[in-house]
Amino acid sequence: METPPLPLQLFTLREGLVSSEADQTLVDAFAADFQGLKHFGAKLGEALELGPPWTGTLQEEDFTLNFAYFDAGTGALDPGAGAMIGENRPFFELLNRINDLEA
Amino acid sequence: MAATITPSLRSSLERLKHAGSVNGLLLGWRRQILINLLPYEDFRAERALHMLLDSGGHFSSGGDREVQSFWFGFEGVFALALFHGETTLLILHTQAEEVDFLRSAAATFLDDTQLLVDAVLNPQNAGNDDTQPLSESAANLTKLISH
Numbered sequence: 001m002e003t004p005p006l007p008l009q010l011f012t013l014r015e016g017l018v019s020s021e022a023d024q025t026l027v028d029a030f031a032a033d034f035q036g037l038k039h040f041g042a043k044l045g046e047a048l049e050l051g052p053p054w055t056g057t058l059q060e061e062d063f064t065l066n067f068a069y070f071d072a073g074t075g076a077l078d079p080g081a082g083a084m085i086g087e088n089r090p091f092f093e094l095l096n097r098i099n100d101l102e103a
Numbered sequence: 104m105a106a107t108i109t110p111s112l113r114s115s116l117e118r119l120k121h122a123g124s125v126n127g128l129l130l131g132w133r134r135q136i137l138i139n140l141l142p143y144e145d146f147r148a149e150r151a152l153h154m155l156l157d158s159g160g161h162f163s164s165g166g167d168r169e170v171q172s173f174w175f176g177f178e179g180v181f182a183l184a185l186f187h188g189e190t191t192l193l194i195l196h197t198q199a200e201e202v203d204f205l206r207s208a209a210a211t212f213l214d215d216t217q218l219l220v221d222a223v224l225n226p227q228n229a230g231n232d233d234t235q236p237l238s239e240s241a242a243n244l245t246k247l248i249s250h
Contacts, residue, residue: 055175
């Protein structure tokens with residue numbers, strides 16, 4: 001039997017912590033990818049003199065993950081949100097989805 | 104043959120550059136720059152290319168993942184990167200809402216590019232004796248494509 005794709009999972013970033021209603025395994029998985037994505041986004045920004053990224057997305061064949069900081073900044077303690085889903089989702093739609101969490 | 108292939112590759116990339124709010128493009132093969140249309144000098148473009156490849160390598164290091172694209176938003180500009188085989192395409196653009204259109208256009212470009220890049224790398228398959236094979240050194244690749 002085929003495993004159903006991971007449904008949309010939302011995460012919040014606050015005070016350096018990742019939290020979610022998802023189970024701890026998913027929170028840990030998101031946290032690891034988020035840190036990697038943010039790290040390499042910062043390196044890319046450094047290479048092109050663009051500064052740190054305020055949002056980042058990675059997409060695999062059947063997986064999409066993103067994060068975005070809200071207006072306060074992009075520091076480790078600044079607020080933001082993230083999402084991951086087991087399908088190839090439009091990037092802009094996913095960015096809007098997590099930006100809605102700021103409201 | 105190389106003389107006809109590389110302008111073709113470049114003109115395809117130029118057309119992509121006119122899509123949406125694109126303000127820079129970089130096409131790489133492995134860790135080498137094929138065409139740099141970014142508003143940056145080659146050393147910065149090369150650093151960016153290496154960083155993207157390292158990022159992809161990081162996520163696929165466990166062996167069961169393969170990142171197809173990254174998208175980062177910076178102050179005033181977005182960076183969209185796509186991987187296809189050993190080819191990497193980096194697009195700088197300014198309108199977030201254009202990202203999915205650009206991703207689709209870029210994926211098509213990369214599909215088409217495979218044939219052109221393959222013809223450059225494997226000239227014997229192209230059936231033309233005057234094709235010069237590209238070595239794996241960056242110098243040979245960049246010499247064939249004038250910036």
